[in-house]
Amino acid sequence: MSYNAVEEWSRGSSPLHRRAAAAKLFSLTVFLLVLATAQRRLPLLAGALALILIAGFQVASIPPLAAMWRAAAVLPFTGLFAVMSWMSGNPTHAVELMLKSYLSALTVLLLVGTTPIPELLGSLELVKAPRFLLTVVQFLYRYLFLVVDEAAHMRAAAAARGGMTFQAASGALAVLFVRSHSRAEAIHRAMTARGFDGRFRPLFEHPFGAKDVQFAAVAAGLPLLARVLTDWYR
Amino acid sequence: MPAVVEVRGLRYRYPDGTEALKGIDFDLNEGESVALLGPNGSGKSTFALHLNGLLRGQGEVRVCGMDVTGASLRDVRRKVGLVFQDSDTQLFMPTVLEDVAFGLLNQGLSPEGARKTAQTALELVGMGRSSERGPHHLSAGEKKRVALAGILALEPDLLILDEPTTFLDPPGQRALADLLRNLPQAKILITHDMPFARAICSRAVFFHEGCVAAEGKLETVAARFGWDFSTH
Numbered sequence: 517m518s519y520n521a522v523e524e525w526s527r528g529s530s531p532l533h534r535r536a537a538a539a540k541l542f543s544l545t546v547f548l549l550v551l552a553t554a555q556r557r558l559p560l561l562a563g564a565l566a567l568i569l570i571a572g573f574q575v576a577s578i579p580p581l582a583a584m585w586r587a588a589a590v591l592p593f594t595g596l597f598a599v600m601s602w603m604s605g606n607p608t609h610a611v612e613l614m615l616k617s618y619l620s621a622l623t624v625l626l627l628v629g630t631t632p633i634p635e636l637l638g639s640l641e642l643v644k645a646p647r648f649l650l651t652v653v654q655f656l657y658r659y660l661f662l663v664v665d666e667a668a669h670m671r672a673a674a675a676a677r678g679g680m681t682f683q684a685a686s687g688a689l690a691v692l693f694v695r696s697h698s699r700a701e702a703i704h705r706a707m708t709a710r711g712f713d714g715r716f717r718p719l720f721e722h723p724f725g726a727k728d729v730q731f732a733a734v735a736a737g738l739p740l741l742a743r744v745l746t747d748w749y750r
Numbered sequence: 751m752p753a754v755v756e757v758r759g760l761r762y763r764y765p766d767g768t769e770a771l772k773g774i775d776f777d778l779n780e781g782e783s784v785a786l787l788g789p790n791g792s793g794k795s796t797f798a799l800h801l802n803g804l805l806r807g808q809g810e811v812r813v814c815g816m817d818v819t820g821a822s823l824r825d826v827r828r829k830v831g832l833v834f835q836d837s838d839t840q841l842f843m844p845t846v847l848e849d850v851a852f853g854l855l856n857q858g859l860s861p862e863g864a865r866k867t868a869q870t871a872l873e874l875v876g877m878g879r880s881s882e883r884g885p886h887h888l889s890a891g892e893k894k895r896v897a898l899a900g901i902l903a904l905e906p907d908l909l910i911l912d913e914p915t916t917f918l919d920p921p922g923q924r925a926l927a928d929l930l931r932n933l934p935q936a937k938i939l940i941t942h943d944m945p946f947a948r949a950i951c952s953r954a955v956f957f958h959e960g961c962v963a964a965e966g967k968l969e970t971v972a973a974r975f976g977w978d979f980s981t982h
Contacts, residue, residue, distance in 0.1 A: 523844055527844065527845070632844070634848075658842060699839065702834070702836065702839040703839050703840075703842050705799075705804050705834075705839075706832075706834055706839050706840045706842070707842065707852075708804060708827075709802050709804060709827060709830075709832045709834075710827070710852055710853030710856060710900065710901075710904070711824065711827050711828070711853055711856035711857055711904075712852075712856055713824075713856060717855040717856065717861075718861065719847065719848045719851050719855065719861050719864060719865060720861065721861055
């Protein structure tokens with residue numbers, strides 16, 4: 517099964533990677549709250565928040581441009597709503613929508629790019645997030661790669677036989693899901709055979725320490741400070 | 751010698767109506783190695799999945815003195831190590847070490863204990879230096895060894911290997927045979943690779959259309975069904 521760049525990023529060893537997932541989760545929550553509730557001078561605040569995130573990517577040794585490109589994946593979805601807002605005579609709201617969705621995606625990318633998923637879900641479990649939901653997220657994450665993997669195999673097989681027509685591709689889509697489903701079933705069987713009981717347990721844990729408190733204070737304080745300054749600035 | 755596996759009258763029908771097992775009787779003693787032979791679709795893998803409780807049919811299945819039922823599944827799975835034919839389905843964690851430690855963590859070991867045990871198992875199969883690699887970067891032979899390490903780390907009493915030589919080159923097959931020969935556990939080997947079967951097992955059970963068609967000395971059973979030992 518292949519893993520994408522984000523998975524590779526999350527295996528780094530930067531100071532940000534070494535912080536406890538709970539501290540990063542807390543900072544993310546504050547960051548998103550600051551962003552979501554911002555009304556006045558949003559472009560200015562967005563600029564400041566973007567700088568904080570870029571600094572975060574630098575500290576984590578993650579290429580900021582690559583991260584910014586990946587975060588743009590969210591734009592086609594929110595772009596649709598932004599266009600509707602614009603056409604209904606509310607261009608400010610349209611810009612807000614684009615800025616907030618893009619920065620939110622970039623923030624989440626920084627979190628998952630510096631925290632392996634099992635660790636992240638472990639910290640969510642600590643704050644009493646429903647276990648069923650966490651299991652679904654974990655499987656969704658794993659099986660997403662599986663579908664991509666199967667698609668790559670099928671594309672290679674089709675290319676070896678001279679490519680694929682549009683009509684054939686639509687049929688292949690159904691085959692892709694059937695194949696992914698059977699492979700997912702086989703993987704689940706292999707997991708059950710090794711005692712999987714619905715809960716993923718992380719192999720590496722970062723216990724919450726004084727450095728994490730300091731980190732959370734700084735990482736949550738920076739967006740708050742940016743918000744206060746941009747609100748105050750006239 | 752105490753029995754590791756005792757199966758009586760096992761029947762199983764897949765949800766699509768296919769009758770895969772039609773009353774299987776089977777015994778395996780401690781430390782014994784047996785090859786399950788037979789054509790594709792004869793029920794060998796389906797049978798193996800019953801020994802780990804992954805499939806549940808009608809009949810009696812006892813593993814290490816425990817009835818394979820809902821209540822005992824957790825303990826049964828500690829005793830039975832199942833190495834699947836396609837290593838890709840067995841290696842689902844981001845790194846080799848995490849994959850080998852997966853079962854150990856599920857057994858309740860601390861992360862530190864799981865890391866140590868997983869590393870030891872990786873050394874045993876000659877993959878000690880690959881613990882930080884992603885399974886998707888390994889060759890087919892390496893994947894097979896890591897999948898085996900994931901099972902050996904759990905120290906099962908029974909090893910079931912489904913087509914273990916698939917995708918392995920001849921040196922890889924020899925290395926695997928040497929490794930398996932030196933393991934003390936009882937082994938069930940599902941294979942079409944007769945030289946490999948002979949290197950590990952002295953007894954064979956031949957499956958045909960969901961039934962045990964013959965069992966006995968490996969060479970005798972193989973000769974009866976025209977399965978020879980020449981390499982391909």
